[in-house]
Amino acid sequence: MIEVSAAVLTNEPLTEDIYKLKLQTPVIAAGVQAGQFVHLEVPGFSLRRPFTVADAENGAITLIIRRQGRGTEALEQTKAGDAIQVLGPLGNGFRPMPGRTLLLGGGIGAAALTLLARRLDRCTLVMGGRSAAELWLDDLDLPATVDIQYATDDGSRGFAGNLVQYAKEYLTPGMWVAACGPQPMLAGLQSLLLQQDIPGQFALEARMACGLGACMGCTCKTKSGHALVCKDGPVFAAEEVALT
Amino acid sequence: MSRTTADLGFAQLKNPLMPASGCFGWGREFSQLFDLKTLGAVVTKAVTPEPRAGNPGPRVAETPAGMLNAIGLQNSGLTGALTEELPWLQKQEVPILVNVAGRTEDDYVKVAEALAHHDILGLELNLSCPNVKEGGITFGTDANNVYRLVSRVREVCPLPLVVKLTPNITDITEPALAAEAGGASALTLINTLRGMAIDIRTRRPLLGNVTGGLSGPAIKPVALCLVWQAVKAVSIPIIGCGGIARVEDVLEFLLAGASAVQVGSAAFTDPLLLPRLAAELEKWLEQENTSVRELVGAAHPQGGNHD
Numbered sequence: 001m002i003e004v005s006a007a008v009l010t011n012e013p014l015t016e017d018i019y020k021l022k023l024q025t026p027v028i029a030a031g032v033q034a035g036q037f038v039h040l041e042v043p044g045f046s047l048r049r050p051f052t053v054a055d056a057e058n059g060a061i062t063l064i065i066r067r068q069g070r071g072t073e074a075l076e077q078t079k080a081g082d083a084i085q086v087l088g089p090l091g092n093g094f095r096p097m098p099g100r101t102l103l104l105g106g107g108i109g110a111a112a113l114t115l116l117a118r119r120l121d122r123c124t125l126v127m128g129g130r131s132a133a134e135l136w137l138d139d140l141d142l143p144a145t146v147d148i149q150y151a152t153d154d155g156s157r158g159f160a161g162n163l164v165q166y167a168k169e170y171l172t173p174g175m176w177v178a179a180c181g182p183q184p185m186l187a188g189l190q191s192l193l194l195q196q197d198i199p200g201q202f203a204l205e206a207r208m209a210c211g212l213g214a215c216m217g218c219t220c221k222t223k224s225g226h227a228l229v230c231k232d233g234p235v236f237a238a239e240e241v242a243l244t
Numbered sequence: 245m246s247r248t249t250a251d252l253g254f255a256q257l258k259n260p261l262m263p264a265s266g267c268f269g270w271g272r273e274f275s276q277l278f279d280l281k282t283l284g285a286v287v288t289k290a291v292t293p294e295p296r297a298g299n300p301g302p303r304v305a306e307t308p309a310g311m312l313n314a315i316g317l318q319n320s321g322l323t324g325a326l327t328e329e330l331p332w333l334q335k336q337e338v339p340i341l342v343n344v345a346g347r348t349e350d351d352y353v354k355v356a357e358a359l360a361h362h363d364i365l366g367l368e369l370n371l372s373c374p375n376v377k378e379g380g381i382t383f384g385t386d387a388n389n390v391y392r393l394v395s396r397v398r399e400v401c402p403l404p405l406v407v408k409l410t411p412n413i414t415d416i417t418e419p420a421l422a423a424e425a426g427g428a429s430a431l432t433l434i435n436t437l438r439g440m441a442i443d444i445r446t447r448r449p450l451l452g453n454v455t456g457g458l459s460g461p462a463i464k465p466v467a468l469c470l471v472w473q474a475v476k477a478v479s480i481p482i483i484g485c486g487g488i489a490r491v492e493d494v495l496e497f498l499l500a501g502a503s504a505v506q507v508g509s510a511a512f513t514d515p516l517l518l519p520r521l522a523a524e525l526e527k528w529l530e531q532e533n534t535s536v537r538e539l540v541g542a543a544h545p546q547g548g549n550h551d
Contacts, residue, residue, distance in 0.1 A: 047512060047513070212274065215313070
């Protein structure tokens with residue numbers, strides 16, 4: 001884990017409110033595990049912003065970011081050549097399990113799964129959204145080993161329905177699931193996995209201060225008490241997290 | 245003794261820089277980024293007699309020039325501190341101030357007694373946490389309570405006692421004088437200011453605890469003013485804390501009369517801030533051909549203890 005000044009290589013929009021930020025940071029790119037995150041300083045803001053590394057190759061990391069407030073607005077304005085302070089890689093990533101992998105990413109949650117998808121021999125990565133306009137996996141040049149699927153609430157692309165409904169339809173014994181997305185999605189998925197006795201891992205997010213485990217700001221509930229998203233996670237065993 | 249030496253009366257530190265309690269854990273995480281020996285001292289996360297789970301989330305929120313936190317003193321209790329945290333930190337060869345908190349006076353006495361004969365620089369008594377229902381701030385806002393609690397801890401613990409006070413009070417000199425009378429060796433000023441934020445989307449308070457403590461550059465003028473006032477009232481050393489983010493802030497606190505300083509939330513913006521401030525302070529003192537001890541209280545018309 002290092003704190004380093006990274007140059008912006010590219011910064012381009014993927015959809016109306018999602019953009020892809022590529023940073024030159026060889027040490028982090030070489031060491032990052034799928035599911036780990038980096039903590040970005042945004043000039044003028046007190047707290048850093050945590051983002052999962054969505055891709056890492058050739059000395060660079062890619063972050064996929066949703067414009068959500070003033071911090072992510074400011075990051076969207078950065079241009080090639082700008083320097084950003086980056087702390088990382090942080091947290092615990094996914095631990096690939098035996099069997100076929102189904103990756104389920106709700107909206108921006110899909111960004112937490114793309115590096116894992118790239119590194120698995122074969123997998124199915126399903127991105128869920130309200131409609132086709134929100135989907136962006138096609139723009140990432142994912143390798144052919146990744147079977148890309150979509151699920152939309154309005155049926156405008158791929159499976160008509162949400163990711164929990166998709167999982168109900170397509171989950172089969174022998175699979176394992178990696179997921180990231182809104183809490184209702186993870187809660188629905190958690191009951192489904194328990195019912196069918198299928199193992200899973202969930203990547204969580206939280207408001208964070210230090211990102212290191214020192215300040216205890218990013219708490220989440222687990223079956224065994226409070227855990228820190230930054231240090232104990234962000235990836236947890238699906239059955240461990242308390243989502244209600 | 246060097247230019248950067250800070251004199252706390254009961255100890256001399258290599259420099260006046262230390263992390264503020266709660267922002268630094270026990271130093272383990274930050275030690276992956278820099279050598280803790282670059283610090284004057286490490287102030288630990290609060291220790292309570294029993295483990296505490298802390299408050300529900302969200303626990304932090306950004307504010308203009310600062311942040312709110314409502315952690316709720318999450319810690320692994322006295323047993324965790326003595327078996328896991330303290331032995332590790334003692335190996336790092338940096339002076340240690342263990343922060344102590346509790347629900348009741350007995351809680352503070354119990355923790356202080358258990359730490360009394362350990363090899364540490366001293367204790368920092370947290371009489372000022374705004375984020376717990378019992379204890380913390382409720383002690384620090386009443387001068388009689390401050391006096392009684394510090395006196396009771398003093399009876400069982402020969403270690404230097406630094407008392408951390410709250411700014412959420414009308415007259416800072418009352419608890420400051422009470423702590424001094426009770427046997428405090430030094431004071432830390434200030435803990436966070438109580439504040440809150442509301443999420444307009446959910447139309448509910450943003451923090452799980454509803455209210456939290458405001459820290460960061462936004463509170464620096466408040467902290468500086470309270471240090472200024474307390475320095476005039478007491479004769480024990482004061483550790484300044486509140487919004488320090490740049491070397492100029494460190495210098496302002498020293499000039500106001502603080503003998504040392506603590507850096508809290510600014511280390512979240514820049515995790516390497518503390519060692520950078522230590523280097524920048526040393527450079528500034530060399531350029532100006534002065535020392536930390538010369539600066540302490542120099543902004544007061546006739547030095548530290550006058551108007």
